[in-house]
Amino acid sequence: MTEATQTRYRVGGMDCASCATKIDTAVRRIPGVEDVSISVTAGTMTVRHGNGSDLNALEKKVTGLGYTVHPLAAKGAKPTHAHEYDIDDHPGCGQADHDHAGHDHAGHDHSAHGKHGRAAAKVEVLHAHDNAPPTGPWWQSNKARMAIASGVALVVAYVGSRFAPAIEPYIFIAAMLIGLLPIARRAFMAAFAGTPFSIEMLMTIAAVGAVIINAGEEAATVVFLFLVGELLEGVAAGKARASIQSLTTLVPKTAFLEEHGEIDEVPAEGLEVGNVILVRPGDRVPADGVILSGESSLDEAPVTGESTPVRKGIDAKVFAGTVNGEAALRVLVTAAAFDNTIARVVRLVEEAQESRAPMERFIDRFSRYYTPGVVAVAALVAIVPPMLFGGLWSEWIYKGLAILLIGCPCALVISTPAAIAASLSAGARRGLLLKGGAVLEALGKINVVAFDKTGTLTEGKPRVTDVISFGSDEADILRYAAALERGSSHPLAAAVVAKAVADELKIPAAADAKAIGGKGLTATVDGVAVFFGSPQAVEDYAPVSIEQKQRVSALNDDGKTVSVLVVGGILAGAIAMRDEARPDAEAGLNALADSGVRIIMLTGDNDRTAQAIGKQLAIEVRAELMPQDKQRIVGELKAQGLVVAKVGDGINDAPALAAADVGIAMGGGTDVALETADAAILHSRIGDIAKMIGLSKRTMGNIRQNITIALGLKAVFLVTTIAGITGLWPAILADTGATVLVTMNALRLLRPIH
Structure with a gap:
C-alpha cells in the first residue's frame, strides 16, 4: 500500500461552483486519486493521491475542461517570481512555572508551548497567467476576448443580414459558431470526464436546437449573452479572490538589512530568521519580528483590523505589512517571508475555502438532481404538448430550449460558496480567522461561550x-x-x-x-x-x-x-x-450577553482569584479545573442541547477546544492557536467573539437571500416561458442576471464588520 501525498494546484478560469464540480468529478476519476478539495474563490485545488499517480494525466484532464492549471511548488522550495510562501515546522516558545520564594503564584495559569509540526502549504500569487487572479484589465482575459469576438461577429451578422438577406441564416450560424465551438468543446470534455449535465452542455443543446427550428439569430445572441455572463462571473469572482490575495501586496519588496555595522537594501523575500532590519518612519514592516530598539506607533489595521495605531517599544512583536509611525525601529526577524503572519493568514483562508459548509454540501447534492430534472422537464415541455395536444412542434421545442437555459444551476450552486468565501476573506482582513465554511455556519448557532481566564479574559501577565x-x-x-x-x-x-x-x-x-x-x-x-x-x-x-x-x-x-x-x-x-482583565473584556462580554449568549469562565486558577475577576466582569465562574474537567463541562453543556464555543489559548485548553462545537484560539498568529482551534482571533480582542458570531449570522442570512434570488427568478421565468411571454433571450439573461446578482450580493459581506 503506497503512502498518500498531497499536491496543491493553482487553477485558472474557475469562477463558479459548477466549474469546481466539473473539475472535482474529472480529477476523482484519475487512478490513484483519493480525495480532492477545491476553493473557487482562492482558485486552488488540493489533491490527495498515491505516489504512483499520473499527475501529468491529471493536469491534462483539467486543461481539457478549459482551465489552466499550475502546480504549487513543493515544500522547502525558494520563492520564485510567483511569490510562494511555505509554512514550515519551527519551535514555539516556552513558559515554565518558577519557584520564586515569597510569591503565591498558585493562582496563576501557566502554559508551555512545544514544537508543533505542520503540513507545509504554498500560497502563490501569479503574475501573468490568463484566468488567474486578475492583475490586469478584465478585457485582457481569455473570457473577455471570447465575448468580444462573439459580440463583433454578432454585429457583423446583423449588418450583413441587411445587405444580403438571402444568406441571413448562414451569417448568424457562423456568428454563433465563433462563440459556441469553445463552449461545445468544454461541454463534451466535461461529459467524457463524468459531468454530462454541465452548463456548457445545456447551452450547446439550446443553441443547436434554436438553429434547427430556424432561430439562428436568437441562437447567436444567446451564445453572446452567455459569454458575457461568464465574463461577469469571472470579474465578480475575481473581486472576492483579490480581497484576500491583496494582503500579500502589503509586504514591501525590499528591506534594510543591518549587517557588520552597515545598512544594505535587500529583497524582503530573502530575509532569514535572526536578521536585524531597520524600519524607517512611514515604511511598512517587511517581516514579522521583535523590536530591539526604538519606540513608535504602528498602524496594524491592514493585518489585525486594529482601528488606531498601537504604541510599541523594545521586546514588542511587530507584524509584516504593518506601517511604522514616527520613529525608526531596529527589528529582529523572527519569521522568513514564506512564514510571516500575512502568509499564514492567506494560507489559512485558502485552505478554509476548500472546506465545505453543511449548507454548501446540501446545495451541491441538490444540484446534482436538479440539473437532470430540468433537462427532463424541458424535454417534456418540448414533446408532450405537440404529441398529445396538437401543439406546434417549433413553438414547444422553442419553449423547451428556453427552459434548459432557465434551469442552468450556476446561480444556485454559487449562492453558498460565494457568500462563505466573501465572509472568510472579510474576517481574515480583520483578524478573524475561520477554518472553513462549516465553522462559519456553526458560529451562528452558538448559545454558550466558555472562556479560559489567563491570557484570554485577562492579559496573561500580572x-x-x-x-x-x-x-x-x-x-x-x-x-x-x-x-x-x-x-x-x-x-x-x-x-x-x-x-x-x-x-x-x-x-x-x-x-x-x-x-x-x-x-x-x-x-x-x-x-x-x-x-x-x-x-x-x-x-x-x-x-x-x-x-x-x-x-x-x-x-x-x-x-x-x-x-x-x-x-x-x-x-x-x-x-x-x-493578572487584570483585558481592557475590552467587559464590553466584549456584554456584547455577547446582549445577543442572548450565555458566558462562563472555565479556569485552572484558584477560586479566590477567579471569583474576583468573575465579579469584576459579571461572569459565571468555575475554577480550579484540570484540563479534563474543562472538557467534561463542555460535554455536559452539549448534552443539554446547547451549542458551545470554547475560547482559550489553544494549549492548556486543547481537550476542551476539541470537545466544543467551535474552538476559538486567542492570539491567532501562533502555530499552537492555528493548529488547535477551529477559529482564531489574531488581535486577541474579546469583542471579536461577538463579531465572529455576527459575521456568521450575516452570512447565513446572505445565503438565504441568494437562494431566494436564484430560485425565485427561475420560477418566474419558467412560468412566463411556458405562457409564451418570454423566450431564449430573457431566459439566458435570467440565468446570467441571477448569477451576477447572487455574486454581487455575496460581495456585500466584504464590507467592514461592525
Missing part, C-alpha cells in the same frame, strides 16, 4: 494594582522592592520592576541579595537591611499590627497576590499584584 504604605513613601516602597526583584525573571518580579520603571523611579543597587526558601528575598539597599516577600513570613523580620494584617487580607480577598516590604526592621508597606 500588574501592580496597589502600593500600600504603612508609614513609608509609596515611591520608596517601589524603589526598594524593585531593587530586590530586578535580577529575577519571574512574572511577579517583572511586574514590580515594570511599575517602578513606568513611574520613572531610580532603582538603587542591592547588595548581599539572598533568597529565603518559601519566604522571600533579603538584601542591603542604601545601607539598610530589606526584606520583600510573603506576608506569612513577615513577622520573622518585623512586628505586624492587626490593622495591617486586615489590609493584606482584604487585598487577598480581591484575588490579588500580596508581598510585603520590611525596611530596617519596620514594616514599610505592601505591593499587590493581579
Whole structure:
C-alpha cells in the first residue's frame, strides 16, 4: 500500500461552483486519486493521491475542461517570481512555572508551548497567467476576448443580414459558431470526464436546437449573452479572490538589512530568521519580528483590523505589512517571508475555502438532481404538448430550449460558496480567522461561550494594582522592592520592576541579595537591611499590627497576590499584584450577553482569584479545573442541547477546544492557536467573539437571500416561458442576471464588520 501525498494546484478560469464540480468529478476519476478539495474563490485545488499517480494525466484532464492549471511548488522550495510562501515546522516558545520564594503564584495559569509540526502549504500569487487572479484589465482575459469576438461577429451578422438577406441564416450560424465551438468543446470534455449535465452542455443543446427550428439569430445572441455572463462571473469572482490575495501586496519588496555595522537594501523575500532590519518612519514592516530598539506607533489595521495605531517599544512583536509611525525601529526577524503572519493568514483562508459548509454540501447534492430534472422537464415541455395536444412542434421545442437555459444551476450552486468565501476573506482582513465554511455556519448557532481566564479574559501577565504604605513613601516602597526583584525573571518580579520603571523611579543597587526558601528575598539597599516577600513570613523580620494584617487580607480577598516590604526592621508597606482583565473584556462580554449568549469562565486558577475577576466582569465562574474537567463541562453543556464555543489559548485548553462545537484560539498568529482551534482571533480582542458570531449570522442570512434570488427568478421565468411571454433571450439573461446578482450580493459581506 503506497503512502498518500498531497499536491496543491493553482487553477485558472474557475469562477463558479459548477466549474469546481466539473473539475472535482474529472480529477476523482484519475487512478490513484483519493480525495480532492477545491476553493473557487482562492482558485486552488488540493489533491490527495498515491505516489504512483499520473499527475501529468491529471493536469491534462483539467486543461481539457478549459482551465489552466499550475502546480504549487513543493515544500522547502525558494520563492520564485510567483511569490510562494511555505509554512514550515519551527519551535514555539516556552513558559515554565518558577519557584520564586515569597510569591503565591498558585493562582496563576501557566502554559508551555512545544514544537508543533505542520503540513507545509504554498500560497502563490501569479503574475501573468490568463484566468488567474486578475492583475490586469478584465478585457485582457481569455473570457473577455471570447465575448468580444462573439459580440463583433454578432454585429457583423446583423449588418450583413441587411445587405444580403438571402444568406441571413448562414451569417448568424457562423456568428454563433465563433462563440459556441469553445463552449461545445468544454461541454463534451466535461461529459467524457463524468459531468454530462454541465452548463456548457445545456447551452450547446439550446443553441443547436434554436438553429434547427430556424432561430439562428436568437441562437447567436444567446451564445453572446452567455459569454458575457461568464465574463461577469469571472470579474465578480475575481473581486472576492483579490480581497484576500491583496494582503500579500502589503509586504514591501525590499528591506534594510543591518549587517557588520552597515545598512544594505535587500529583497524582503530573502530575509532569514535572526536578521536585524531597520524600519524607517512611514515604511511598512517587511517581516514579522521583535523590536530591539526604538519606540513608535504602528498602524496594524491592514493585518489585525486594529482601528488606531498601537504604541510599541523594545521586546514588542511587530507584524509584516504593518506601517511604522514616527520613529525608526531596529527589528529582529523572527519569521522568513514564506512564514510571516500575512502568509499564514492567506494560507489559512485558502485552505478554509476548500472546506465545505453543511449548507454548501446540501446545495451541491441538490444540484446534482436538479440539473437532470430540468433537462427532463424541458424535454417534456418540448414533446408532450405537440404529441398529445396538437401543439406546434417549433413553438414547444422553442419553449423547451428556453427552459434548459432557465434551469442552468450556476446561480444556485454559487449562492453558498460565494457568500462563505466573501465572509472568510472579510474576517481574515480583520483578524478573524475561520477554518472553513462549516465553522462559519456553526458560529451562528452558538448559545454558550466558555472562556479560559489567563491570557484570554485577562492579559496573561500580572500588574501592580496597589502600593500600600504603612508609614513609608509609596515611591520608596517601589524603589526598594524593585531593587530586590530586578535580577529575577519571574512574572511577579517583572511586574514590580515594570511599575517602578513606568513611574520613572531610580532603582538603587542591592547588595548581599539572598533568597529565603518559601519566604522571600533579603538584601542591603542604601545601607539598610530589606526584606520583600510573603506576608506569612513577615513577622520573622518585623512586628505586624492587626490593622495591617486586615489590609493584606482584604487585598487577598480581591484575588490579588500580596508581598510585603520590611525596611530596617519596620514594616514599610505592601505591593499587590493581579493578572487584570483585558481592557475590552467587559464590553466584549456584554456584547455577547446582549445577543442572548450565555458566558462562563472555565479556569485552572484558584477560586479566590477567579471569583474576583468573575465579579469584576459579571461572569459565571468555575475554577480550579484540570484540563479534563474543562472538557467534561463542555460535554455536559452539549448534552443539554446547547451549542458551545470554547475560547482559550489553544494549549492548556486543547481537550476542551476539541470537545466544543467551535474552538476559538486567542492570539491567532501562533502555530499552537492555528493548529488547535477551529477559529482564531489574531488581535486577541474579546469583542471579536461577538463579531465572529455576527459575521456568521450575516452570512447565513446572505445565503438565504441568494437562494431566494436564484430560485425565485427561475420560477418566474419558467412560468412566463411556458405562457409564451418570454423566450431564449430573457431566459439566458435570467440565468446570467441571477448569477451576477447572487455574486454581487455575496460581495456585500466584504464590507467592514461592525
